[in-house]
Amino acid sequence: MKLFKEHEFSPDQRKVFKKAGRLQWITLIYLCTANLVMYLVMGSSQAMLVAWAEDMLSLIPPIAFLVCSRIRNKEANSHFPYGFLRVTSLGAMVSALALLTLGAFLFVDSTLQLTRQIKPTIGMQSFLGVDLWAGWWMILALTWATIPQAILGRLKLKLAPAIHDRILHTDAEMNKANILTGLATMIGVIGIGLGFWWTDSLAAILVSFDILKDGWKETRDSTTALLNRAPKDLQGHYINLPDRVLDFLKSLDWVEKADVRMYENGHIIFGEAFLDLAGGRSVSESTLLETRKKILDFDWRLQEMIITISTEQEKKD
Amino acid sequence: MKATLGPIQFFRFLSMCGLMMLLASCVSASLISCEGIPRDAKNTIRDVKAQKRALKVGVAWSPPWTDHAGDHQPIGIEVEIVEAFAQQLESQLEWKLVAVEEGFHQLKHHQLDILIGGFSQDIPFKDVGWTRRYFKNHVMAVSPGESRLLTELERFLKSKSLAYIQNARP
Numbered sequence: 001m002k003l004f005k006e007h008e009f010s011p012d013q014r015k016v017f018k019k020a021g022r023l024q025w026i027t028l029i030y031l032c033t034a035n036l037v038m039y040l041v042m043g044s045s046q047a048m049l050v051a052w053a054e055d056m057l058s059l060i061p062p063i064a065f066l067v068c069s070r071i072r073n074k075e076a077n078s079h080f081p082y083g084f085l086r087v088t089s090l091g092a093m094v095s096a097l098a099l100l101t102l103g104a105f106l107f108v109d110s111t112l113q114l115t116r117q118i119k120p121t122i123g124m125q126s127f128l129g130v131d132l133w134a135g136w137w138m139i140l141a142l143t144w145a146t147i148p149q150a151i152l153g154r155l156k157l158k159l160a161p162a163i164h165d166r167i168l169h170t171d172a173e174m175n176k177a178n179i180l181t182g183l184a185t186m187i188g189v190i191g192i193g194l195g196f197w198w199t200d201s202l203a204a205i206l207v208s209f210d211i212l213k214d215g216w217k218e219t220r221d222s223t224t225a226l227l228n229r230a231p232k233d234l235q236g237h238y239i240n241l242p243d244r245v246l247d248f249l250k251s252l253d254w255v256e257k258a259d260v261r262m263y264e265n266g267h268i269i270f271g272e273a274f275l276d277l278a279g280g281r282s283v284s285e286s287t288l289l290e291t292r293k294k295i296l297d298f299d300w301r302l303q304e305m306i307i308t309i310s311t312e313q314e315k316k317d
Numbered sequence: 318m319k320a321t322l323g324p325i326q327f328f329r330f331l332s333m334c335g336l337m338m339l340l341a342s343c344v345s346a347s348l349i350s351c352e353g354i355p356r357d358a359k360n361t362i363r364d365v366k367a368q369k370r371a372l373k374v375g376v377a378w379s380p381p382w383t384d385h386a387g388d389h390q391p392i393g394i395e396v397e398i399v400e401a402f403a404q405q406l407e408s409q410l411e412w413k414l415v416a417v418e419e420g421f422h423q424l425k426h427h428q429l430d431i432l433i434g435g436f437s438q439d440i441p442f443k444d445v446g447w448t449r450r451y452f453k454n455h456v457m458a459v460s461p462g463e464s465r466l467l468t469e470l471e472r473f474l475k476s477k478s479l480a481y482i483q484n485a486r487p
Contacts, residue, residue, distance in 0.1 A: 119358055119462030121446025124471040131475070133355055133468055148334050195356035197462045 003076040004083045007303050016162040024062040034145040041137040044120045047188035047203035050106050061171035064091035085266030092167050093222035099215030106208035114201035135189045146182030149175045164267045169234045181207045228263035270304045358462030371409035375420040377434030394485045395433040402473045432458040451478050
């Protein structure tokens with residue numbers, strides 16, 4: 001059986017990968033401390049509960065990245081002749097579904113809280129001998145849970161394009177956007193302090209809507225990737241690689257007609273080309289191999305190109 | 318790609334975090350010094366301190382914490398504590414003997430400000446303002462949204478309640 005040859009990252013890419021891995025470990029440890037702190041102070045505030053839930057969900061992408069990266073580097077075997085590249089799309093979809101379902105649940109829960117006019121009452125809390133209004137502890141906890149996350153997100157976002165890692169990219173975007181949700185929750189808590197009970201529910205609704213939105217976007221992206229849609233870049237725009245390859249093939253003098261299609265397989269792109277030879281000509285093995293090699297040089301992500309010649313029967317159709 | 322993660326970058330990351338937290342602490346400290354926060358949603362403390370109305374306290378029966386003498390006057394450890402609390406606030410006090418469930422219903426609808434009844438923190442009534450434990454696992458309940466009332470009561474319970482409990486025990 002022809003097994004898909006394991007893709008090798010360039011040395012630069014391997015360095016980026018290592019850095020990303022280190023950042024994800026730092027993120028995991030940091031998030032554990034942030035989650036613990038948030039849990040200890042959240043009290044009866046709905047906004048804090050939703051913010052804590054969002055931070056708990058933020059644990060999934062780093063774990064998915066570290067686990068999937070290990071799996072996808074495994075060599076193809078007879079059970080899995082195409083290798084394990086798709087595992088990153090799968091990991092992305094699983095974390096997206098978690099975001100989607102929990103976001104939806106929290107959104108409904110928070111809206112009900114607002115409509116049922118449930119008023120949170122926030123009293124005193126004591127930590128390490130210091131007795132303060134619990135709202136101040138919440139703001140401190142939110143500061144710790146928000147700012148380092150945003151910084152980590154910025155650092156990770158710079159690394160994602162080099163290895164075209166979708167999990168890393170979405171994780172980084174979510175971390176970066178956490179500043180807004182942290183701010184919304186802080187305003188919600190201060191609102192309670194000023195006597196406006198509804199700011200808590202409102203902040204909770206906003207933050208849960210943010211989770212829902214992230215979950216929806218990620219589910220859509222990862223599901224379509226698993227359904228072999230045409231390749232896109234990390235920003236979600238279709239890349240023009242198929243058209244470039246098509247133009248190149250059409251420019252060859254021994255090709256009369258050409259057709260190309262491609263799909264993403266994790267961070268790699270697989271492609272197929274269907275050629276009609278010009279006027280009864282035949283093509284040598286070396287020409288085919290050279291053409292294939294030239295095509296594979298178009299983009300580091302393009303790792304497999306299968307070239308097929310159309311048969312007489314197909315031409316008649 | 319110039320995203321390096323050497324010791325210098327890590328130090329920068331840490332110092333940025335430190336600066337932000339310092340900023341947040343300064344803002345918090347200046348806000349904490351504001352006497353006004355937290356406020357009551359329905360201005361309970363402000364109104365009872367200004368003698369605009371009496372502090373309405375519901376009493377559910379649970380001796381020795383709450384009890385009533387022959388003439389339906391409430392007595393008990395928690396009753397004494399709340400009496401002293403009202404004295405500190407310099408506010409009037411209005412007692413109401415209630416059954417537990419009715420008491421919580423009235424508390425939720427702001428017909429009562431405080432509800433006492435020897436409650437422990439395991440009690441399953443939600444959507445009211447529970448104090449933190451003040452003696453073993455004992456708590457009191459306040460009307461929801463009244464955060465200032467809750468914090469004043471909690472402060473009082475923390476500093477003064479033990480004396481009343483020790484006096485009551487033989």
